[in-house]
Amino acid sequence: MYLSDTDIEKAVKAGTITIKPFDRKRLQPATYDIRLGNAFQLSDIYATDFIDPQKRMYGKTREVKVKDGHEFILRPGISVLAASKEFFGSNDYLIQLSGKSSLARIGLMVHNTAGIINPGHFLNITLELTNQNTVPIILRPGMDIAQLTFSELTSPPEQSYKEVGRFAKDNWKHFAPAKRKNRRKKL
Numbered sequence: 100m101y102l103s104d105t106d107i108e109k110a111v112k113a114g115t116i117t118i119k120p121f122d123r124k125r126l127q128p129a130t131y132d133i134r135l136g137n138a139f140q141l142s143d144i145y146a147t148d149f150i151d152p153q154k155r156m157y158g159k160t161r162e163v164k165v166k167d168g169h170e171f172i173l174r175p176g177i178s179v180l181a182a183s184k185e186f187f188g189s190n191d192y193l194i195q196l197s198g199k200s201s202l203a204r205i206g207l208m209v210h211n212t213a214g215i216i217n218p219g220h221f222l223n224i225t226l227e228l229t230n231q232n233t234v235p236i237i238l239r240p241g242m243d244i245a246q247l248t249f250s251e252l253t254s255p256p257e258q259s260y261k262e263v264g265r266f267a268k269d270n271w272k273h274f275a276p277a278k279r280k281n282r283r284k285k286l
Contacts, residue, residue, distance in 0.1 A: 100250065100251050101129050101248050101249065101250055102129070102192070102248075102249040102250075102251070103128065103129055104126040104127065104128055104129065106249075107126060107131055107249055108123065108126060110189075110191075110192070110249070115189060115190070115191045115192070116187070116188075116189045116191075116192060116249060117186070117187055117188050117189065117221060118131060118185055118186075118187045119185065119186045119187070120185070127246065129248060130197070130246040130247060130248050131246065131247045131249075132199070132243050132245075132246050133183045133184070133185045133187070133224070133243075133244060133245050133246065133247060134183065134184040134185065134240075134241050134242060134243060134244055135181060135183065135184065135226070135238060135239070135240055135241065135242050135243075135244040136181060136182035136183050136184045136223060136240060137164050137165050137166065137167065137182070137184075137240045138162060138163075138164055138165075138181065138182045139162070139163045139164075139165065139171055139179050139180065139181045140160045140161070140162050140163075140179060140180040140181075141160060141161055141162075141163060141179050142158045142159070142160055142178075142179075143158065143159040143160060143161055144158075146158075146159040147159050160180075165239075165240055166240070167240050167241055168239075168240075169239070169240070170237045170238065170239050171237070171238045171239070171240075172235045172236075172237055172238075173207070173228060173230040173235060173236045173237075173238055174230060174235050175230050175231075175232055175233050175234060175235065176229075176230065176231075177229070177230055178211075178227065178228065178229040179228050180225050180226065180227060180228070181225070181226045181228050181238075181244075182223045182224070182225060182226070183223050183224045183226060183244065183245070184223070184240070184241065185223065186221065186222065186223050187216075187221070187222070187224075187247065188216065188219070188220050188221030188222060189218060189249070190218050190219055190259065191218060191252070191255075192218065192249040192250060192251060192252065193215065193216070193217065193218060193249070193250040193252060194215075194216035194247055194248070194249055194250075195214055195215055195216070195247065195248045195250065196209070196210055196213075196214040196215075196216065196224060196226075196245050196246075196247060197214065197245060197246050197247075197248065198210065198245055198246075199243060199244070199245060199246060202244070205232060205236060206230060206231040206232030206233075206236065207228065207229070207230060207231070207232075207236055208227070208228065208229040208231060209226050209227070209228060209244055209245045210226060210227045210245070211227045211229065212227075213225075213227060217256075217260040218252065218256050218259060218260060219256070219258075219259030219260035219261040220260035220261070224245075226244060226245065
């Protein structure tokens with residue numbers, strides 16, 4: 100079951116959902132809008148021959164900071180990583196990231212596959228921005244970029260992302276090795 104705007108606000112006030120900064124105006128009927136942050140990571144295509152994730156061979160990247168009021172131009176067919184302005188998470192709810200229809204209609208994808216935030220993960224989410232259009236898209240820090248939904252769990256999780264999550268300590272460290280899973284208790 101998804102939380103409504105009323106329930107999202109109640110959960111934030113009760114401390115079971117963290118959203119910093121929280122702005123009631125960003126609430127939609129069943130979602131919360133988040134904004135684009137100032138940090139972007141770009142692939143260095145001249146220093147990367149290929150990427151082989153199975154062998155943990157990743158491309159070289161560089162970070163670009165864009166000041167508020169300035170712009171980042173996302174060229175057609177290019178993918179970059181970016182951070183959200185909002186820091187959020189919950190120990191009690193599953194959070195899902197979705198794109199905004201207005202941005203999807205102009206060819207901007209905000210995440211490829213990583214749209215789930217497990218209970219216990221608190222972060223400025225890393226967005227996977229891709230321009231699917233044939234013309235550049237101008238992005239500005241602070242613009243609405245995505246929306247969050249919050250789902251109730253049927254029972255408390257046995258594990259917390261804080262303990263088993265690959266990006267639990269640093270969501271901006273993009274190629275962190277997988278953590279060893281906790282051994283489940285035998286019944």
